[in-house]
Amino acid sequence: MNARQWKSRTVGCAVLVAWALAGAACDNVATGDVKVTMSGGDGTQRGLPDTLFEDGWSIQFTRYLVSLGDFTLTSAAGEVHTSKRHVLVDVQKGDVPLAELKGLPAGRWDVGFRLSPPRDGTELADGQVSAEDAAMMRERGFSYFVEGRAVKAGVGVLTFRMGFPVDARMRDCINGVDGTRGIIVPEASVAEAEVTIHAEHMFYDRLGTHKGVRLRFDAIAATAGADGVITPEGLASQQLTDLRDSEGRELRDSGGQPVVYLPGAYDVRTLQEFITRSIVDQAHLNGGGVCTVAR
Template structure:
């Protein structure tokens, strides 16, 4: 009995000595969203510049694999990651200073999101339309310029977030603050494969969709026009779906890519779960 009591006392001391610290979450669109995706990054020589890149971020959670939750913020906010960043998303104070290896967040089409750094008008539109992601921009190649304005209602939870160089989740420092970046990758919308690690960025097929509509080319590529492009009509070595049977058109394909924009601490990965 005496040894058992000593063991409990020791555990108590370990818990008490771990201390407390803080975690601040930010979001950032990197140069590809803030500035441009240069022609050198595309296989077919296009340059893409975003004017807006709106995301609804919420359900930020710090937990561990044992099911314990250190902190959670469920409310969603709208961020325009085209604006200079990083920008703050949430700060959790006085968390136990230990490794929390299960960090997750969501990009979801909730209808009651508030403003992060986005304009009030954009927040209202995102909520009214039921979008989780909205992008505006232009693509240019030589003397040709195409415009796009696309809204997506995708509902994705990014779980088990990790960075190969830093580790799983986040380690809360004793008496300090750790900053965790939820990184948004705008280049993913133009990949030509849903599964391959060797996917390339292309825009030719997207640009050609402007000629598909009933009214003919007008310089703007709509999601409806992309929905008329059957993937089987494109080169066989491009736009691989990895067997996803529901992805049949270029609109389906880009919508699937939207689910992959959420990353963790730069190039770190999360496991996207579709809801």
């Protein structure tokens, strides 16, 4: 064997050994699974008491429909795993399974998901939502549709049927359990993640922050029709720069001061637009972990 043949054979053997070692390394990568649920928490399931509201209302939901899916995990190296499942569920009825991803390399993963109206292939939660619900939400572009009643001592009871056109990608979610980014997939075990819906966002009086907000309902209540029902069309009639009570007078709080909603940097002009903007990021990770909104 001459020197050239020996060198060629040596290089070939080295390559084979490297391939063998790489294959063994891949076979030994530690993996784990992720199970994801969606929850409305106490807010959607038990309601919001009057102690939370500046103007003394209490809220009880009878339905809280959410259209959501495309749960995605992304590793630091750029590896992406996505559940294509898209569901329309009623979180007022309780927690529901959302996605299950198996055989992921153990370690930290960024979390994302999408809120969007029902589409072809959207799964309907058995006994919770109907094909008619899905068709209505698809036609109107709603990702959220809520029904319930509002009660205030000395005023009475109102009902509401409100839908909101949201289409947004949530990404880079902070974990509400420990304040870190994303979740950790454990070796040979299961990480449980929860998309948590915070119903109180619907009643915030300022945008762009979760700090210093107050929950209000008087401006919403003032849009009720003669039948006592609050609708998206009624909310759209309430102008943020000219808030009115049910009698058409300037809306004032219990102290006699004008009620003010603060839109921050957002160009919203009606109460319907304000609430829609406010609830875009009401879906959190593991309780209170906020996500970045990517349109």
